[in-house]
Amino acid sequence: MVFLSRQVYGRLHRLRKMHEGITHPDRTNKKNFIFRMTWHFYGRRRNCYTIAIRAAQKMLQRASKNRHQKKINMKALWVQRITAALQEHQFEYTPFMSVLSEADVQLNRKVLHDICIYEPRTFQSLVEFAKQRYNEMGLYDAVAPVPPGIMTRSMFEKGEKIKAKREIKRQKLGQKILK
């Protein structure tokens, strides 16, 4: 292999290729576009185009799917951590968040989970506030599971309403039949 400069070598090479009848320089560009994405793959998925393009497409599919999934996972983690931090103060996640939103405390889950790790005293005071407010609101009775055999006024009223609706329907049906 004798050549004096890169330019001369390239020119010779091109001439040789043209002589062979291969005149598709764009093909290389197309392949390079894929190979740039697969440089870190293992085995033939990295260098063989037919395999690499399938791997690259799969990778891109997964990437776009997981961009959404990542947010879901992070949210689950934050909720888990906040729940764990609340467990230390004998409180629960749902009432805590509902009180915060009711009181216009605009801290999202991400910030709350940061606080509960790095500024635990701040978090403690937030929980104490939430507990106090929750008792004032009297929400606990409404949210707590109803023990069996107990009928509250609201449940009764609901039942009455349904009964009344049924009655109206029946009457309408009766009128239709009479007609």
Place this chain on the structure above:
Amino acid sequence: MAHNRVVQWSTMSRIWWLYDAKYQCPFRSARIIAGYLQGQHKPIYHALSDVGDHVVVINSRHIAMREELWRTFTFSYHTGYAKGFSRTPAWRLHSMEPTMMIEKAVYSNMPGFLLRRKYMRRLHIYPDEEVPPEIIGNVCDQIQQIQKVPKRLDEYTAEEIQAFPKLFDWSEEYVIENISADKPKDTVKAAKK
């Protein structure tokens, strides 16, 4: 930064919990114990970073199961060869190895990835209250039980039994054996011997 080093040591440390399994449901207890082993009770929890604690379970021999589960709940296993299937009822497994029920319940309550074996190594189960001093010395807190421990009939004194209100009377024709309060104690002693 030496001080930050010890602060980090403290944050990431594993503390030791004790759980008394006496008269507790193994399946419901396992769910709680598995949470502690994985560190789900800590605000620094992450599924892939191993931040779980140690749990020492005592009195695993004295667990309780509801209804007919001792008889009907079975553990099955297949060797992979022909006729290799075996099925063991819970009572049989428990009589052979009194720590196995809790262990299996906790194992099945954890996500099936490679950290599970590591978590299980931090679970120390003892059939009775006797725990080696080097283990019990590590413990610094106790997990609350999940159900009330009932008071057995032989734990009541004769006076208490006498003072208990009589709810109804057997009819005179009704034949009952061993109704006296002293009898069950004797039978238990005999069984132990």
Place this chain on the structure above:
Amino acid sequence: MAAPLLRHLSRTNVIARRTVLAFSKHNNDMQCRYLRNSKSLPPYLKEQVERRTKVGPEPKRHPSAFGCWNYDAELFAFGKRLGEDFDVDILREAFISRSYIEMEIEERKKVGVKTQIPDTSCNEELSIEGKQLIQKYLKAYLRFNFPYMFEEGICAICEYLMTTEILASVGKLIGVRDLIQSKHYPPTDEEMVDTFMAVVAAVAKSQTEERAGAFVVDFLVPRLVGKDINEMWKLDNPMGLLSAVLQSRGMASPESRLLWQTGCSSIMSLYHVGIYSDKELIGRSPGETLTIAEKQAAKEALKNLMKSDDSRPPFLSSSKVPLKSLDLEKKNPSADLLLKLYSQSDTSAQRATK
């Protein structure tokens, strides 16, 4: 998109990167675009890489080597960059290093010119002056910021800020690198440090010493952000010092108490130790053994007493420190002296009991 990706392709070998880039689309020499798939390309690239490794990487060149360079303009911009009014002659002197003068003398000898360059024209004197200024104002600032801290602690922080690494990086940040007249390019760290110190002296000479003090505070103190200033002072016996401090303040001697422990027989043992004086918690710390935890707790208590704990307010900016009215000679209490007094009082107390 192409550039970073290609760079990453051969991150391990810079030279290979260059050869690959040579074949990229933007290169003017590029005659054919499908060389990549040629069978004869790899041996060619290999040969190129081998030759390049033999030659070695290109030496870094001063910007003046590329044609655009006006030293006076650069000096002017340097002053403006820092917001200071410099005397140009002093500033010019501050940038001449020893090695440059030696090189000049040698070159003149070679050529045969007999004119001599005065030794005083390099920045050595200025740098010595600047070093004293830096130490003086830095310590005064730290004493003002931490009035309860021991003198040893303040000296340790000052020593940390005066290390070659810190001063050289500050010099780089304000842009002395290209302006230094030196034998080498890029100049050595020592030359950068000397020049930075000389620049401080130049500020003092062209304006006032307070101005130089503010300059020092503005550029050196931000280097403490994110650093544990209490760890710079290596304390061997914090408990001894703590008891001495408490005695001097008229408080009861420290008592250490175990607050929490877990996993004592495992290698992951954890102890929390608190230090009390008059039944009041003055410091607590975790540790993997009892001795470590106690030592750290004593350090924590000292931190609280010196008011340099983690929840302290941020550093004051130079505009909020009255540099003009600061007493530069006044020192904070010395820990060594306190310990000496404490040991003397101890021995006297023992004698009294005997």
Place this chain on the structure above:
Amino acid sequence: MSSRSLPATRLINVGQNGVGRYVCQLARITLRFCKHQASSRGMRDFVENYLVDFARSNPNVVVYVKPHRHRGASIQADYLNGNSHKTRVSKMDMDDICKWIELARTRSGVDIVRKTKNFQTHSPSIQGVWHPFLFKDPSVNLKTFPDSEYGRFEVNEVTATERILQLAERMKQLELEKGEGKSEKDGESV
């Protein structure tokens, strides 16, 4: 594209610049253009209209203007950390060139790479990081384990046995009251 493919870094403030005194990191800027070509038109306009103002308002930047015959226009920005960035601005109008120069002026000169996070702190915790003993009741320290009282399940409701005992107690009381009433009545009758 997967995140491993590209290099990434934390958010960096070079040398805490701006905490004490801000130092503009752009050291010198070199404007290259052709005096005749149409592609350098925007650059020529910039030099005519804005360059003096730029140099006056930024005395800390050294400006070099370099005509190149028959070459495309470009801006080369040299930073204090030794990096230099070249931008090709041929065929751009004056406004675009202004923007590119403004970008060069406000940059720190560090290579642009992907950031892992958009925020960073040197002192993450003021109150001290959470640890397992932070909110634990100190009375736990005095206990010897296993402590059957401490680990007991707390029942909020009344159990069946307790309820029977309560009922029995109440019945006893009622009987007593009845008995007293009877005796009182007896006394009255007597």
